[in-house]
Amino acid sequence: QQQVKQSPQSLIVQKGGISIINCAYENTAFDYFPWYQQFPGKGPALLIAIRPDVSEKKEGRFTISFNKSAKQFSLHIMDSQPGDSATYFCAAGAGSYQLTFGKGTKLSVIP
Amino acid sequence: SAVISQKPSRDICQRGTSLTIQCQVDSQVTMMFWYRQQPGQSLTLIATANQGSEATYESGFVIDKFPISRPNLTFSTLTVSNMSPEDSSIYLCSAATSGGLDTQYFGPGTRLTVL
Numbered sequence: 178q179q180q181v182k183q184s185p186q187s188l189i190v191q192k193g194g195i196s197i198i199n200c201a202y203e204n205t206a207f208d209y210f211p212w213y214q215q216f217p218g219k220g221p222a223l224l225i226a227i228r229p230d231v232s233e234k235k236e237g238r239f240t241i242s243f244n245k246s247a248k249q250f251s252l253h254i255m256d257s258q259p260g261d262s263a264t265y266f267c268a269a270g271a272g273s274y275q276l277t278f279g280k281g282t283k284l285s286v287i288p
Numbered sequence: 289s290a291v292i293s294q295k296p297s298r299d300i301c302q303r304g305t306s307l308t309i310q311c312q313v314d315s316q317v318t319m320m321f322w323y324r325q326q327p328g329q330s331l332t333l334i335a336t337a338n339q340g341s342e343a344t345y346e347s348g349f350v351i352d353k354f355p356i357s358r359p360n361l362t363f364s365t366l367t368v369s370n371m372s373p374e375d376s377s378i379y380l381c382s383a384a385t386s387g388g389l390d391t392q393y394f395g396p397g398t399r400l401t402v403l
Contacts (some may be wrong), residue, residue, distance in 0.1 A: 181330075213394075220292070220380055220394035221331070266331065276320075276392065278330040 183279025190286050194256040198282045203248065209271040210243065211276070212252045215264045224265070225264050227253070257286045270288035290315050290383050292395035295379070300373055300401045308367045309398045310383030312383045316361035319384040322354070326329045334379075337364040 182201045190196045200210075211226035227234045227241040227250065234241045239251040254261055264283050269278040292313040311320065320337040335343040335356055343356035344374050358364040368375050381395040 183330075187311075218396070220382075220396045222394070223392070266329075275329075275336070277334055278332075280328070280330045 181194050181267060181277050181279045182214065183282060184284060187283045188285070190254075190284065191255065191268075192286055192288050193278070194260060194286075195259050196257045196261065196268070196284055196286070197251060198265055199251045200269075200279050201247075201249045202269045202270060202277075204277075205248070206271040207277075209270040209276075210225045210241070210250050211268050211270075212239075212241065213266045213268065215266065215281075221266055237261070254284075256265070257284075259286045259288060262286050290317055290385060290391075291388045291394045292381055292383055292393055294379075294381055294395040294398050296398060297379060297396065297400075298399040299359065300402055302373055304369055305380075306367055306369045307400060308365050309379055309381070309382075310365045311366070313362045313383045315385075317383040317385050318361075320364045321357055321384075321392075322356060322364070322366045322381060323380040323394075324377045325380055327401055331380065334366070337366075368400065371400075373402045376400055376402045 209281045212224045213221035214224045215221040225236050227243050229245050238255045243250045262285050264281045266281045267279040270276045293312045295310045322334040324332045325331045332351045333346050335345040337343050337356050337358040339358045355367045378397040378399050380397045384392040
């Protein structure tokens, strides 16, 4: 499977701040870029996703920014809350149902 | 959406034994998958469970070690055979409806510890 590189590995943000997680991919055939949120003891849950025909997608406090030429995409969490503390995974897929995942970012939002 | 349940939720097993994990979806789905999530690592696709036929395995995973069944559109099993401590991991079942990638849901996972 082609690699998806995710950074940082862990992130501590103050409540109300902006959390930013970055991912980079290699395979130019990827055409679907989702972000999953995972709480301890739970399976990953789809948070937000983007396709390369747009550069940005926003859903509530969550925004994906996509840079096709740089083969990078990022997740921004505005007004971060303690309830957002979780592990976030970026992923990439190409045409089929198979997703390649990043290694994950453990986000801690402190009051 | 699809709700996925897995059994068992966790287990501790002895080296050399086998464990079968069950995955049940509350609605008929097109595709079912099995992933492995090792501590500090990304999710790695083990195989695609095909209804009525042999599973499609990813590089590094073989049927003798991870036999998979999918007898119908809502149920699948993954067996971890002849276990070693290196098999200690979380095993996740996922399912996708006919909508494709953007409808892939995950189960809660099975946490396996091999002693």
